[in-house]
Amino acid sequence: MGQRYILALVLMIVVMFAWSLFFGNRLSKQRTAQKEGQTSEQARETQSSRGDKNVTDADGQHSTDEIERYSQIEQSTEAHVSTERYEITFAVEPAIAKSWALKTYQNRSETGEFLNLIPSTSLNWLAVQFSHPQLQIDAMRAAWTANKSEVNLSGEGPEMEDSITFTTQIGDNLKVSKEFTFYRDSYYVDLELRFQNLLDETLSVLQVTNENQENGYKLRCGPGIDADLLLHEQKHGGKGRWGKSAGAKAYTGVGKAEKELGDSQLREAVLWAGLNNNYFAALMIPQPGLNARYRLEELKDNGTPPTSNVAAPTESASLMIPGFPLEANSRQTHTFRIYVGPKDAAILKQVQAPVSPETPIGLSKIIDFGFFWPVAWALLWLLNGLHGIFRNYGVAIILLTALVKVVSYPLTHKGHKSMKEMQKLQPLITELREKYRDDPQKLNKATMRLYKEHGVNPLGGCIPYLPQIPIFIALFSLLGSAVELRGAPFLLWINDLSAPDAIMALPFTIPLVNIDTLRLLPLLNGLTTWLQQKVMGNMTPVTDNMQAKIMQFMPLIFVFLFYNWASGFVLYWLCNNVFTVAQQYLQSRGSNGADEATEKPAASTKAPVTSKKPLPSPKQKRKK
Secondary structure, rough: OHHHHHHHHHHHHHHHHHHHHHHHHHHHHHHHHHHHHHHHHHHHHHHHHHHOEEEEOOOOOOOHHHHHHHHHHHOOEEEEEEEOEEEEEEEEEOOEEEEEEEEEEEOOOOOOEEEEEOOOOOOOOOOOOEEEEEHHHHHHHHOOEEEEEEEEEEOOOOOOEEEEEEEEEEEEOOOEEEEEEEEEEOOEEEEEEEEEEEOOOOHHHHHOOOOOOEEEEEEEEEEEOOOOOOOOHHHHHHHHHOOOOOEEEOOOOOOEEEOOOOOOHHHOOOOOOEEEEEOEEEEEEEEEOOOOOOEEOOOOOOOOOOOEEEEOOOOOEEEEEEOOOOOOEEEEEEEEEEEEOOOOHHHOOOOOOOOOOOOOOOOHHHHOOOHHHHHHHHHHHHHHHHHHHHHHHHHHHHHHHHHHHHHOOOHHHHHHHHHHHHHHHHHHHHHHHHOOOOOOHHHHHHHHHHHHHOOOOOOOOOHHHHHHHHHHHHHHHHHHHOHHOOOOOOOEEEEEHHHHHHHEEEEEEEOOOOOEEEEEEEEEEHHHHHHHHHHHHOOOOOOOOHHHHHHHHHHHHHHHHOOOOOOHHHHHHHEEEEEHHHHHHHHHHHHHHHHHHHOOOOOOOOOOOOOOOOOOOHOOOOOO
């Protein structure tokens, strides 16, 4: 790289740091003030636009004002549940879950509180809504009561399970109860919905009719779920690298879990449905035989715009239960299992269907490792196996990287040999370019003839690396979405392999890339990338000047590219660079030794050692 390029690069960095130091903090405060003003203005506009009480929900059905519903929830008495796994707060009057905090996971804020997956703007977590319009109006006017206000399974008592029952009467016809059963050491809760007909005749509003095949009810989850954003994403308004996959999902038992089902699947019974973010999920599992169907709904907020830390803030997942007969003075019970916890395959596979535990439900399908998921699952199995031995996921990532390098060694060794052969042909290729600089067709033919004469495959250096692409993509997906790495420490300053490492906070913010913290792993990764280029540069064919200059910028580009990525993935890339440099050094040293041995005659024999015919130099070729 010329001195002018180095000088230009240094000046660019100096200007960026100076601009951030003098103006970054001032503009950051201005953006915060503007954002707060816009948020309050949106809230006022939303509240004023909702002055009319005749609003409709996503189905076009008549409902009460969401602001009044939010006020009802805020003023409602509460019931509290505490187990070894979670803390739940219920709003009693509407009988919904108001907060659901996982005690085994902390949120990303500096306060260190438990991770609460239910946003404050969600009004429909485990709400029951009826399809019949009049029945739903009566249900919205009815208030629920609870048989107790507290359940505590987190102490040292002998109780392994306990329950809370919410009860209401809808009009003069129907009595409904919701009984939640909690377990001391499980992430799931069992919900029994009981319907009692108070009439001396069949209750028609719950039955399927020819006019309305949707009669029945829905069990809702949402809208939105905590996005579990990293600190720098919260600070700079990011949505996370996996924001698009967050939100509602459902599984029918075929294929994979989908946000939106196809037309042919809309009438099919689903095994479960719910909401998820990168690492956690809240899923509703109906008992087999209910013929529960899934519906993705877009719901309005309650007049209070959700914060940036809410994923899919308008998405709600609903289980649609079709109409059912309820004879005179009879009762019927529907059972659901509610899972709220990590997307950990070992835990998810232990969750069974309610009432019918022998029915497979495939709850682990909520984990999506992308197109190369079989490779990712195999790598996760190896990663967990190594962690089981060394009890440190950082060490497990290093050993997994080394194992991948060992397995792929035959391919990389073949690619290395091919590139060495290409390097030997570079002088002749350079001469051909000079000779046929004005005739590209003749240049191509002459080049291919040269490759054929010397038995060199021009793609031989690339093809051996193609099978490694699925492994790389699978590792990228795995190390960025495996909940096992969330909060997992490595050593020293690396205390969370799912988050970027942090040495110290900077007194400024670099614009465009939002860098405000000193991180060591990306810098080390850039250094090893530069070192790898130096080692590889001794054996790869010389490229044109422009490409060479671009490649020299790659270490710096990788520093900025990986700066805010999960430290687990950056650690993998760093170790991969180190192992690649060591491997190439040993291969180059071994091949150089072999070349010297073939060029020198054997000392113990009179006949010279046969070797391959050396390539003619350009001068020798011109003499001929």
